[in-house]
Amino acid sequence: MTNPRSSNLPSSVLVIGGCGFLGRHIVSQLLEPSTSKVSVLDLRTTNNRLPGASYYDADITSPEAVRAVFEEVRPQIIIHTASPTAMQDNASAAQKKGAKALYYKVNVGGTRTLIVQAGLVGCVKAFVFTSSASAVHDGHSDLINADERWPVLRAPKQKDAYSESKGVAEELVLAANRKYGDMLTIALRPAGIFGEGDMQLIPNLLLAYEKGQTRFQLGENENLFDFTYVGNVAYAHILAAVALMDTHALTTQPLDHEKVDGQAFFVTNAQPLYFWDFTRMVWKAAGDKTTPEQVWTIEKGLGLLFATIIEWLFWFAGGRTPNLTRQKVQFSCMTRFYCVDKAKKLLGYGPKWEMEEAILRTVKWFQERDAKDGVEKKVQ
Secondary structure (H helix, E strand, O other): OOOOOOOOOEEEEEEOOOOHHHHHHHHHOOOOOOOEEEEEEEEEOOOOOOOOOOEEOOOOOOOHHHHHHHHHOOOEEEOOOOOOOOOOOOOOOHHHHHHHHHHHHHHHHHHHHHHHHHHHHHOOOEEEEEOOOOHHHOOOOOOOOOOOOOOOOOOOOOOOHHHHHHHHHHHHHHHHHHHHHHOEEEEEEEEHHHEEOOOOHHHHHHHHHHHHOOOOOOOOOEEEEOEEEHHHHHHHHHHHHHHHHHOOOOOOOOOOHOOOOEEEEEOOOOEEEEEEHHHHHHHHHOOOOOOOOHHEEEOOHHHHHHHHHHHHHHHOOOOOOOOOOOHHHHHOOOOOEEEEEEHHHHOOOOOOOOOHHHHHHHHHHHHHHHHHHHHHHHOO
16 A cells, blocks of 8 residues: 655644544654654643654634644644544433533634634645544434435434534535635544544443453344544545645646545445444453353343333432443444445545454553553552
8 A cells, every 4th residue: 555655745744633542643653754744733732742743732712822833833734633522422411511512612613713723824735624424424323335425414413412513613624625725625534433542432342341241232233333443544634634735736626526625535444344243353352252152132122121211210310321321222233334435536545454453453552551550550
């Protein structure tokens, strides 16, 4: 596979949210043999710092703070990954309400600030935005090989505030294409990101393994689902940046069917798996020995009934949300996978890490981290 850094790389790249889960992987790949200056803007840059990059603390909702960093760094490429973490479905109503306000403040307001300031500073040629595949999903219907022709959903069809805020922000980014001089924009929609540093999917699966819960599954495991390794998502972002820079080098604008600027692209591992097959691959990598004959399958309808009863009991007991919810049952049993032909054709995308290797790398990272933490606790 061709290394995107062999193309027309800029002298300065700024990764917004570069201390986060995805951002850190993008920075790491950018720092591989390259002549580019790599900088990071994040709310706090104390975690996930990498040697070779420059770090700047700033709130992306503050035009003054953003402009100061842009003026100092003078980036030609901006890769914007910053976002609050999606709220877990067992959060309280009050927590969800607060999270919605935060999503709109950061994902929509912050993105708008970045676009405007990038346009005003005058040096930015490429703006790459991390959207979400969930922007086209209503959270309960099946998605079968969904592509970029599917509409971005708004309320009331879109019931998830995080997904809606990502969709609104994506529309802002794409509408800014060629609006500020020669600044080109693009949006990537990754699906189900996991990998080293993941704070949601893999930790929850490993916790279930540690609790001995690997003999249970919800549904018949007939639903294909897209999970995407973070290294591949990071790679797609770099390809997108290079594609925009290559567009700048053209003497004439590309034809509509060749355009990458002003476009959205789904990004997955291009390897949808049955939901519980992925889960059991993670558990197996962690050491699980459960055989198919030992698995107890809870039919979806029965699972929804159990979840409804438990949710009501918890509500009567004080309004807390249990670990088993109707939303989790729906999520475990729905089909949700996407078509990445557009990214393959126009960005040259293809996963650098296949699913089995990606899972092994991820689980090994968590096990090594936990072992290190255990040693440090004993020393203390």
